[in-house]
Amino acid sequence: MSHQKLLLHLRAILQILLAISLVLNYAEIEARHSLSEAEDLELERQLKLLNKPAIKTIKGKYGEVYDCVDFYKQLAFDHPQLKNHNFHPEMKPTLHTLQGDDTSSNVNRPFNIELEGRGCPTRTVPIKRITKDDLIRQIHLSQVGDANDSPDDDDIKFSLSYGTRNEITLGGLEFATVQIPDNPTNKLAGAGAILSLHNPQIYEHQFTGGFIKVQNGIDNIQVGWIVNPDLYGDNRTRSYIYLKTGKSACFNTRCPGFVHVNSAIPLDGELLSSTYGGPIYDIPMYIARDASNGNWWFRIGSNYTGVGFWPAKIFTKLNGFATSAEYGGVAHSNRGDPDIPSMGGGYLPAGNLTKDGYCRKSIFINDKNQMKSLIDIPVKLYASNPHWYKVADSPDSKDIFGNLVLYGGPLYEYS
């Protein structure tokens, strides 16, 4: 399918989904039964495009189903730029210079981020099967607009880009982050940190998480943890990735782009989360560019295991270096929703690591593939709404915390 056709196609689907959303809003009772046959068929057709044939299936702890999909049949290769590729299931990140992770005795790890039984067979990758309920629920996510985009741009997008809304308006995306501000002379080959994991409280159709992001112009990629019931159908803390290129944007692999390589680690697995006052859990997450080919790897865990990569070819800007990066928290509610979702540990950061949301050992990777502390580059603190969310940056302490970013904010109920 040509790119143009694909867009028209996506637009048609969006219209159908919006129509369904109206139906759901008007009659929440058993709304599924009011899907017309045509709408139902359309969803079925979508599912067929998204869910690739499984060589084996693995049941998750909560009944979710992971399909072990042949490496070469994964959705990524539906991307028009990836029709001819020489990627293969034995690929590994070639950058080995990530520093050792000296876990402090106060932090809980390891916990298993792999699927039961070491995951999928070799040469296959674990992809969470998408259900009709998922598609219907995710309509709410399609309304998450990008503050940087013009309002007449009606392509599907779920961007988590910088928010610029004024403080009076309720709802939208909120951030509390440390940023390496955009600078065309920046040559960032990656960003990462050890992220504390939480399960902050939110209301319906909200999400909240902690993340690392690299960006160049219209392209950005993110990795982190998130509580996102519209995306996942539950309130658990799960890992996520996010991709935004010029024309498309999505969580995990809802749109083609990310090439999954690791056969044991899924993109949306459950993570253990910290309790206020301890015990605390954290996990290293990195986005690291492969110097030899420009592909961006997602690496996770104490061994910086490569989960997969975003090929340089799918980008028009991130096919080179990143020019900005970001570390911290995000929270989202729909416009008009009076209730404010909590962020991070669910409290304003107070400098106590058993309570705060944090990114410790926050680093960027320079164009010589060296890991550098944030103290080596100008940074900016950014809180889109300082009444609700705060961020703090504590430069290198040369101990296990490295450059420490603290963030968070409480839940407010106004309705």
Ligand SMILES: *[C@@H]1O[C@H](CO)[C@@H](O)[C@H](O)[C@H]1NC(C)=O
């Ligand atoms: C998530 O938690 C909220 C608030 O407790 C609740 O209203 C909602 O039903 C939960 N969602 C799911 C999918 O469990």
Ligand SMILES: *[C@@H]1O[C@H](CO)[C@@H](O)[C@H](O)[C@H]1NC(C)=O
């Ligand atoms: C951090 O909070 C814990 C739990 O409330 C407390 O025991 C500890 O003393 C606090 N640490 C600091 C440095 O305030």
Ligand SMILES: *[C@@H]1O[C@H](CO)[C@@H](O)[C@H](O)[C@H]1NC(C)=O
């Ligand atoms: C990291 O690698 C070591 C040595 O190969 C291995 O023993 C350990 O289980 C790995 N840890 C994780 C969390 O995968």
